Amino acid sequence: MNSPSPYRAAASTAAAPRDHAPPTxxxxxAILVSALVLAPIAVTVFDAVRxxxxxxxxxxxxxxxxxLLLNTIGLAVVCAVGSGLVSLAMAWxxxxxxxxxYSIWRVLAPLPLALPAFVSSYAWLSISPSxxxxxxxxxxxxxxxxxxxxxxxxxxxxxxxxxxxESARSLGLSPLAAFCRVTLPQLxxxxxxxxxxxxxxxxxxxxxxxxxxxxxxxxxxxxxYNAGLQVKQGALLACVLLFLCFLCLWGEQRLRGQHDYASxxxxxxxxxxxxxxxxxxxxxxIFLGTVFTAAVGVPLATxxxxxxxxxxxxxxxxxxxxxxxxxxxxxxxxxGVAAGIxxxxxxxPVAYLAARxxxxxxxxxxxxxxxxxxxxxxxVALALVTLxxxxxxxxxxxxxxxxLAYAIIFMPLAVVSIRATAGQxxxxxxxxxxxxxxxxxxxxxxxxxxxxxxxxxSATALVFISVCTELPTTLLLIPTGAHTLxxxxxAESSNFAFAAAAPYAAVLAAISMLAAxxxxxxxxxxxxx
Amino acid sequence: xxxxxxxxxxxxxxxxxxxxxxxxGLRKVLGSQTVLDGIDLDVSAGQxxxxxxxxxxxxxxxxxxxxxxxxxxxxxxxxxxxxxxDGRKTHMPPERxxxxxxxxxxxxxxxxxxxxxxxxxLSRRQRATTDVEDLLAxxxxxxxxxxxxxxxxxxxxxxxxxxARALAPGPxxxxxxxPFSSLDAGLRVETRNAVAKRLRDAGATAILVxxxxxxxxxxxxxxxxxxxxxxxxxxxPRTLYDRPANLDIARFIGEAVLVxxxxxxxxxxxxxxxxxxxxxxxxxGVGDRRDVNVLIRPEQFRLCVDHAADNQTIGSDAFPSTAxxxxxxxxxxxxxxxxxxxxxxPFTATVPGFDLPAIGxxxxxxxxxNVYTYPY
Numbered sequence: 001m002n003s004p005s006p007y008r009a010a011a012s013t014a015a016a017p018r019d020h021a022p023p024t025x026x027x028x029x030a031i032l033v034s035a036l037v038l039a040p041i042a043v044t045v046f047d048a049v050r051x052x053x054x055x056x057x058x059x060x061x062x063x064x065x066x067x068l069l070l071n072t073i074g075l076a077v078v079c080a081v082g083s084g085l086v087s088l089a090m091a092w093x094x095x096x097x098x099x100x101x102y103s104i105w106r107v108l109a110p111l112p113l114a115l116p117a118f119v120s121s122y123a124w125l126s127i128s129p130s131x132x133x134x135x136x137x138x139x140x141x142x143x144x145x146x147x148x149x150x151x152x153x154x155x156x157x158x159x160x161x162x163x164x165x166e167s168a169r170s171l172g173l174s175p176l177a178a179f180c181r182v183t184l185p186q187l188x189x190x191x192x193x194x195x196x197x198x199x200x201x202x203x204x205x206x207x208x209x210x211x212x213x214x215x216x217x218x219x220x221x222x223x224x225y226n227a228g229l230q231v232k233q234g235a236l237l238a239c240v241l242l243f244l245c246f247l248c249l250w251g252e253q254r255l256r257g258q259h260d261y262a263s264x265x266x267x268x269x270x271x272x273x274x275x276x277x278x279x280x281x282x283x284x285x286i287f288l289g290t291v292f293t294a295a296v297g298v299p300l301a302t303x304x305x306x307x308x309x310x311x312x313x314x315x316x317x318x319x320x321x322x323x324x325x326x327x328x329x330x331x332x333x334x335x336g337v338a339a340g341i342x343x344x345x346x347x348x349p350v351a352y353l354a355a356r357x358x359x360x361x362x363x364x365x366x367x368x369x370x371x372x373x374x375x376x377x378x379x380v381a382l383a384l385v386t387l388x389x390x391x392x393x394x395x396x397x398x399x400x401x402x403x404l405a406y407a408i409i410f411m412p413l414a415v416v417s418i419r420a421t422a423g424q425x426x427x428x429x430x431x432x433x434x435x436x437x438x439x440x441x442x443x444x445x446x447x448x449x450x451x452x453x454x455x456x457x458s459a460t461a462l463v464f465i466s467v468c469t470e471l472p473t474t475l476l477l478i479p480t481g482a483h484t485l486x487x488x489x490x491a492e493s494s495n496f497a498f499a500a501a502a503p504y505a506a507v508l509a510a511i512s513m514l515a516a517x518x519x520x521x522x523x524x525x526x527x528x529x
Numbered sequence: 530x531x532x533x534x535x536x537x538x539x540x541x542x543x544x545x546x547x548x549x550x551x552x553x554g555l556r557k558v559l560g561s562q563t564v565l566d567g568i569d570l571d572v573s574a575g576q577x578x579x580x581x582x583x584x585x586x587x588x589x590x591x592x593x594x595x596x597x598x599x600x601x602x603x604x605x606x607x608x609x610x611x612x613x614x615d616g617r618k619t620h621m622p623p624e625r626x627x628x629x630x631x632x633x634x635x636x637x638x639x640x641x642x643x644x645x646x647x648x649x650x651l652s653r654r655q656r657a658t659t660d661v662e663d664l665l666a667x668x669x670x671x672x673x674x675x676x677x678x679x680x681x682x683x684x685x686x687x688x689x690x691x692x693a694r695a696l697a698p699g700p701x702x703x704x705x706x707x708p709f710s711s712l713d714a715g716l717r718v719e720t721r722n723a724v725a726k727r728l729r730d731a732g733a734t735a736i737l738v739x740x741x742x743x744x745x746x747x748x749x750x751x752x753x754x755x756x757x758x759x760x761x762x763x764x765x766p767r768t769l770y771d772r773p774a775n776l777d778i779a780r781f782i783g784e785a786v787l788v789x790x791x792x793x794x795x796x797x798x799x800x801x802x803x804x805x806x807x808x809x810x811x812x813x814g815v816g817d818r819r820d821v822n823v824l825i826r827p828e829q830f831r832l833c834v835d836h837a838a839d840n841q842t843i844g845s846d847a848f849p850s851t852a853x854x855x856x857x858x859x860x861x862x863x864x865x866x867x868x869x870x871x872x873x874x875p876f877t878a879t880v881p882g883f884d885l886p887a888i889g890x891x892x893x894x895x896x897x898x899n900v901y902t903y904p905y
Contacts, residue, residue, distance in 0.1 A: 161632075161634075161636055163632035163633065163634070163636035164632075164636045164637075164638055166596070166598050166623070166630065166632065166636070167630055167632055167636045167638075167691075167694075167695075168638075168649065169596075169597075169598070169622070169623035169624050170596055170597075170623050170624070170626070170628055170629060170630035170650075170695070170700075171624075171629075171649050171650025171694070171695075171698060172624045172625075172650050172698060173624050173650075174622075174624055175622075178624075181649075182638055185640045186638075186639065186640050273598070273599075
């Protein structure tokens with residue numbers, strides 16, 4: 001063997017130039033943002049441990065908490081296993097088989113994410129009260145959240161080099177054995193990561209469980225709040241829930257590093273051959289159709305049915321007028337836009353620093369702003385209620401506090417999407433602009449900002465959708481007398497006034513699906529998940 | 530690489546009863562395009578055949594049909610007497626064919642370490658008797674690599690492991706799909722040599738697909754030139770280079786200087802004077818004073834670059850012709866020189882890089898070796 005020439009490796013080892021210290025103003029802003037994000041968690045923990053240790057322990061080790069744990073974890077496991085199997089089958093059928101219309105199924109499969117789980121619950125509940133309880137809750141929540149598992153699985157399956165399966169075949173493995181020994185192990189990170197994300201959503205879900213009368217931590221926290229603001233009890237429940245959530249979040253983040261083995265080489269990859277299903281195409285179609293019907297078809301059809309039932313609207317206490325629907329819609333949109341802009345503005349310093357400067361402090365700040373992913377909205381809301389009651393009374397039940405709560409809860413969404421685009425800007429561009437005689441602020445305005453604009457846009461849009469479909473925080477923090485689409489659906493369907501809830505549900509579904517569609521078209525499928 | 534090559538490998542056993550690969554009338558249509566249009570190819574045991582062709586010529590499809598990843602539309606593939614494929618009637622699945630496959634970038638399984646990759650196609654019993662370290666040594670890799678992850682290997686090392694993996698179960702035939710195309714130049718030669726040595730040591734019958742001429746000529750016992758889904762010529766590398774079957778192949782393989790000429794016995798007269806014909810194979814038309822195209826390779830021109838004694842050598846017997854130097858492309862080891870005869874005929878000569886004429890200089894030259902002709 002020849003000794004390798006010392007010149008050969010030289011090009012690849014050149015270290016990326018390290019930037020110097022980040023700008024002070026940006027750093028201060030970012031620290032302020034992370035403090036804001038940490039505040040509700042700190043308040044919750046503080047409220048929970050306040051008072052005597054014995055009292056705290058007594059409150060913690062009650063049968064009711066054991067019952068809640070059993071309920072919550074049991075449901076999470078059922079949903080995880082069910083969604084995992086369904087998603088695996090769907091991903092394989094859509095990406096690797098010749099099931100008829102696979103390119104259409106590709107578009108339809110992630111759609112349930114655009115329909116809030118509590119809207120689906122309302123629809124199923126309106127069909128029959130027998131959907132209340134554990135089984136119904138498991139069905140509805142799995143149908144709403146399975147794309148969290150499906151999407152990473154399908155992406156991982158698409159990313160695998162088909163030559164690997166072919167090599168396994170030529171080494172003597174049957175198609176099934178090749179899938180199990182070569183493909184499946186490589187899908188494991190995606191499968192586990194997606195499942196943990198799904199469990200996290202099950203843990204933080206409130207509206208669906210409340211409507212379907214299934215008691216989990218979130219609904220128990222809400223009850224504690226409603227039963228005369230039992231701060232300590234609520235905070236303790238919240239702490240247990242936070243612990244579970246952070247466990248999931250931690251696991252998911254750990255998996256993310258090894259998310260895909262990717263291909264080792266860098267060359268062209270041929271399109272995988274689709275496996276021929278033969279007579280199996282019919283059951284495959286029925287399977288995909290059933291999942292889609294349960295997740296999207298039934299809820300939308302039910303909303304449509306109740307829209308035509310104007311006479312049944314008498315079941316509600318307040319008359320539903322067109323003017324009322326428009327007013328409520330604009331209220332929702334208003335909150336969505338305000339929160340979208342505020343969150344994006346707050347997220348920018350963090351995301352920009354994280355994309356550009358790789359020191360410990362910046363990393364810590366960035367990580368902090370991801371924490372709200374593991375904080376249920378109802379926990380943030382409860383913390384802000386107690387905080388405002390004790391320290392910031394003028395803010396209590398104002399729109400400002402609600403928008404601030406939204407900003408905290410959806411900060412991770414905004415940081416992630418801005419960071420993604422900011423990370424793509426080559427530092428060389430900014431240096432070139434400086435070399436062309438443009439000042440620091442000029443470079444920011446003329447180079448950095450335009451290049452980050454897509455990220456800012458998708459961040460605002462994502463927060464907008466999430467705010468429109470958010471329920472628990474809105475319920476707790478909305479100013480008296482104000483209404484949003486979500487609170488109206490909640491109020492009407494809690495009173496079994498299904499026809500009265502239908503117009504709001506229709507508008508909400510339309511806004512959410514339209515926004516998701518625009519987002520997916522504009523920023524790619526990945527932006528939605 | 531002092532360690533002995535591991536034995537025994539089933540490859541050696543098959544050698545005795547002469548496992549031929551024989552392909553007849555193979556056709557493959559994808560959509561409206563005929564990718565393979567009647568391929569006939571025979572490979573005898575222990576031979577390495579390189580399939581050379583431009584991208585899109587169908588060479589990879591040929592490989593995938595032999596592996597069984599694609600179904601043939603017509604034609605028969607036999608390996609050691611077993612029927613692998615017969616039109617649309619018979620299609621043996623890849624796992625039963627006993628055909629080893631080395632993909633373009635190795636396609637190592639990223640979730641398994643090197644040892645597990647190599648053992649992948651072995652049964653539990655075979656695993657107990659197979660020494661992975663020996664297999665690694667046979668492809669020129671240290672035994673310590675067994676526990677490494679594929680991502681920790683360079684591209685060339687990955688290819689060697691992929692070859693070790695493909696050879697481990699002792700396949701009847703090994704197919705390599707452009708295995709070196711993703712490697713950079715230096716690594717490519719090194720890896721190519723290691724792979725060729727391993728294939729020869731194992732006595733493996735192999736087909737290697739490539740679009741790299743150097744690779745095809747240097748590695749193959751035979752080279753099959755593929756063009757538009759057909760095999761244009763199957764021949765030894767020397768024959769292919771010295772006596773291409775037609776003008777297209779002559780231009781495709783290496784560089785060709787083609788000038789008109791008239792045959793005279795076993796010589797041909799052209800603008801470079803009277804040249805000796807390749808006589809090994811009798812060709813119709815030779816000796817008949819026929820108009821022909823004369824094929825000369827650029828390295829056949831020998832230049833006399835004597836800067837001092839310009840005038841004495843010009844026109845001498847040793848260097849009978851003269852031409853004017855128009856352009857020089859210097860590559861270090863050699864150089865390409867654009868020349869022009871006095872009658873205006875341009876041609877290219879490849880000469881060693883250490884002794885070059887000056888641009889504008891008139892040099893004398895001769896044509897070394899024999900030339901080949903094509904009917905005009």
